[in-house]
Amino acid sequence: MYLDDADRYSRLRLIAWWDQTRLARARILVVGAGALGNEVLKNLALVGAGTLHVVDFDKVEESNLTRSTLFRDRDCGRPKALAAAAALRDLNADTRVIPHAGNVMTDVGLGLFRDADVVIGCLDNREARLWVNRQCWKVSTPWIDGGIQEINGVVKVFVPPASACYECGMTENDYRLINLRYSCPLLRREDIAAGKVPTSPTIASIVGGLQTQEALKLLHGLPVAAGEALVFNGVANQFYRTAFQRREDCLSHETYEEVRELPISAAGTAAELFSAARSLHPSTEPLRLLLDRDLVTETECGQCGERKKVMRPLYSTGIELARCNRCGEIGKPIMQHVVVEGDLLANETLEQLGIPRYDIVRIQVSDREIPLLLAGDRPTVLDPAHSINAADHQGLRENDGVKSTTV
Numbered sequence: 001m002y003l004d005d006a007d008r009y010s011r012l013r014l015i016a017w018w019d020q021t022r023l024a025r026a027r028i029l030v031v032g033a034g035a036l037g038n039e040v041l042k043n044l045a046l047v048g049a050g051t052l053h054v055v056d057f058d059k060v061e062e063s064n065l066t067r068s069t070l071f072r073d074r075d076c077g078r079p080k081a082l083a084a085a086a087a088l089r090d091l092n093a094d095t096r097v098i099p100h101a102g103n104v105m106t107d108v109g110l111g112l113f114r115d116a117d118v119v120i121g122c123l124d125n126r127e128a129r130l131w132v133n134r135q136c137w138k139v140s141t142p143w144i145d146g147g148i149q150e151i152n153g154v155v156k157v158f159v160p161p162a163s164a165c166y167e168c169g170m171t172e173n174d175y176r177l178i179n180l181r182y183s184c185p186l187l188r189r190e191d192i193a194a195g196k197v198p199t200s201p202t203i204a205s206i207v208g209g210l211q212t213q214e215a216l217k218l219l220h221g222l223p224v225a226a227g228e229a230l231v232f233n234g235v236a237n238q239f240y241r242t243a244f245q246r247r248e249d250c251l252s253h254e255t256y257e258e259v260r261e262l263p264i265s266a267a268g269t270a271a272e273l274f275s276a277a278r279s280l281h282p283s284t285e286p287l288r289l290l291l292d293r294d295l296v297t298e299t300e301c302g303q304c305g306e307r308k309k310v311m312r313p314l315y316s317t318g319i320e321l322a323r324c325n326r327c328g329e330i331g332k333p334i335m336q337h338v339v340v341e342g343d344l345l346a347n348e349t350l351e352q353l354g355i356p357r358y359d360i361v362r363i364q365v366s367d368r369e370i371p372l373l374l375a376g377d378r379p380t381v382l383d384p385a386h387s388i389n390a391a392d393h394q395g396l397r398e399n400d401g402v403k404s405t406t407v
Contacts, residue, residue: 008092009048017220020048024094026219027115029053031104031132032122033080035067035199036146039208040120041084042069045092047216052088052095053112056080057103067201098382102356105131106293106313109266109359110139111373112381114259118215119143122208124197126170127178133158133166134252138360138371139259142218142226146211148199151234153207157214157224160255164227164244167252203234256371259360265376266350266357273350273372274341277363281370286341288364293354297345299324299331306331313354338364350374357381 004010009020026049030040033056044052060068060075060083070087071080081099088097100108105128113119113135121132121143129145136143137160145156145166158165210230217224228243262276274287294314300307301324308324308331310317322331339345339353355361357377363370 008094012047017222019220022219023048023216024050026050026117027053028215029055029112029116029119030122031055031119031128032124033070033084034058034064034122034124035201035204036148036208036211037080037122038068038070038084039204040122040146040211041088042091043209043212044215045088045095045097047212048092048094050096052097053100053116054081054084054088054097055100055102055104055108056084057101057107067199067204069201103316104128106316106354107356109356109374109377109381110135111358111360111375111378113141114139114360114373115382116141118218120211120215121145122211123147126174129166130170130178130252134254136160137165137252138254138256140255144211144214144218146207148203148207149197151200151203152232153203153234154229154231155207155210155214156229157218157226159218159224159226161253162226164246165250165252168227168247168250169229169244203232206232206234256360259371259373261373261375263376264350264372264374266355266359266374268376269349270339270346270353271341273361273363274346277370277372280372281363281365283365285366288341289339289346289353290362290364290369291337291339291354292362295336295354296333297336298334300334301327301329301331303327303329311348311352311354 012018013020028044028049028051030037030052033041033054037056041052041054056079058080060071060078060080062076064071065073070084075083079101081101085097085099088095102108119132119136119141121129123129123132132143136158140160142157142159145158147154156166214224225241227246228241230239230241232239260280262273264273264276270289273289277287296310296312296314296317298307298309299322304324304327306324306326310321314333314335317333319330322333323329324331336345345353350361351357358374358381360371360373363372
């Protein structure tokens with residue numbers, strides 16, 4: 001076989017099943033750009049993956065430099081997603097990188113999950129993993145979870161709708177730790193974090209390499225062990241597998257059979273959404289917009305009765321935001337889960353209702369739910385020049401996240 005040394009992928013093409021054209025068309029969503037995300041992103045860029053969406057809410061710190069191959073001293077204080085994207089463009093200009101400096105739970109629309117061929121989770125907390133799992137199941141996108149601690153790690157592959165999912169493998173203790181946040185509805189997650197997880201660059205390389213390899217197998221149509229975990233014990237240098245039992249009553253197994261597109265943006269109002277939805281599904285009953293993120297509309301002070309408008313998802317609402325301006329007490333959150341056609345809230349923009357750009361929203365008509373893609377946001381979300389920006393996006397706040405749980 002003739003080898004063209006001018007072709008950077010010539011050695012890869014020697015692999016019998018390798019399809020470089022398929023990789024060049026691939027769309028991959030990587031959630032988390034820390035130590036693990038750095039390794040995954042680096043590997044994907046090296047093999048010429050077509051489009052990478054990188055999501056991370058955090059900023060580069062000096063402590064990241066010992067474990068993150070894409071970051072440099074000059075990147076400290078810069079959003080991780082943007083710093084990683086810049087490094088990847090230098091690594092391989094063939095790979096298109098779109099950074100999203102935001103929180104995957106509040107700032108990333110479901111349309112991005114739907115567009116992806118595969119999602120790779122490089123997260124450090126259960127709550128975000130559970131959210132990614134449910135998002136992937138709704139739109140039938142396979143995802144690969146990775147976790148690291150010290151020199152140990154785990155890789156899990158999930159392929160909806162048939163395989164067991166991340167939630168199928170959750171224990172009562174996992175649910176307890178997630179629910180701990182909700183013991184006080186406005187207790188921000190960093191206030192209950194147990195601390196940062198110690199990891200080494202070596203385990204990040206091992207697990208990130210395995211995650212990338214599983215993604216390549218999925219993209220090439222090769223078999224994967226879906227619904228299983230591959231666990232690596234770095235002390236003993238031992239691997240073992242464990243299979244999750246699929247729970248038929250699992251709450252994550254909701255899948256949208258059909259998603260209709262509307263030329264609506266999250267910058268538009270709920271009333272505009274209702275009007276557009278009526279053209280698709282005429283009904284004499286008021287339409288209802290079901291909110292996937294608990295919306296704190298306002299807080300009410302139990303001491304003096306003062307009310308303060310909030311209009312932010314519960315996930316990004318902290319205690320200080322609820323502090324009464326009059327007496328200093330902490331107000332009780334008033335939450336909304338549904339917006340009804342004709343209500344005052346219908347005059348708010350979808351973004352003000354906690355719905356991110358390019359999301360898939362659910363409209364309820366009688367006893368039927370209709371998923372609708374906010375396709376009007378597609379051009380901006382898929383354009384690197386208009387990706388989610390930490391400075392101007394309402395849902396993004398510093399330290400909105402957890403540095404706690406492990407593999």
